Amino acid sequence: MSRRLTAFLSLTASAAVAAGVAAEERASVPPNAYAVRGHYYESCACTVSCPCASNLKPTEPHCDAAMLFHFDRGHVGATSLDGLSIVGVIRSPEGAVVNEAMEKGEMDLMTFYFDERATPQQREAIGKLMPALFGEAQPKGFKPPQFTPIKLDVQGDVARLDVGSGKLAFEIENLSTGPDTKLAAKGKAGAKKRVTLTNTAPFPFVADPTQGRSKVFDYDDLGTKWHYEGRNAFFSTFHATGTVK
DSSP: HHHHHHHHHHHHHHHHHHHHHHHHHHHTOOEEEEEEEEEEEEEEOOOSSOOOGGOOOSSSSEEEEEEEEEEEOOOOEEEETTOOEEEEEEETTTTOHHHHHHHHTTEEEEEEETTTTTTTHHHHHHHHHHHHHHHHHHOOOEEEEEEEEEEEEETTTEEEEEEEEEEEEEEEEOEEEOHHHHHHTTTTTTOOEBBTTTTTTTSBBOOOOOOEEEEEEEEEEEEEEEEEEEEEEEEEEEEEEEOOO
16 A cells, blocks of 8 residues: 555544544534634725724715625534525615614614525524524614525635625725735745734624725625725634524
């Protein structure tokens, strides 16, 4: 047996053991416990950088935004959510500060799109997870969520999203101010200085985002339509744990 084949079989066996251990660990998790972590991508109508996080009015008459949560790892009880995504879309009333409009429950549009690949068990788990992450209040303008195709393609600093075969699409890129010589000195090839924005994450379980720019940001669903180019975008990660009802 060649060394290469032996190494391959060894890795395959190790992966199988690890998967079995993970399954056993999840099987022992309380049915109402959840833990999710992954990557967060956002695009909005504001010019760079979005002032909404500073509790100021958006640069457009209203805020049009889409927020993507991709679960790298996640579970509700023993049900895995690995690899699935959820997307939120909002439009705030004209002339309103977004945070204030959210607190008052006065939105022109708020809805979610769920990954259609989810099994019946995963759909049930997502239904339990949503109020735990985002609360149970349904503001004015809330529309029922839809299960639909969600395609995310991340290539380096560029992330492309398509929801519902054209209902929502954006292409965003992570920005930098040039090479980070300190990181490069540590052997991290291609390391870049990111523009990190502190205290601006839209949810408490989202880490401080880095500044991005959307090349294109389109939406056409539920009687609402928009098209933007060269607008604001954010890149981040998220991590949340807790219990569901």
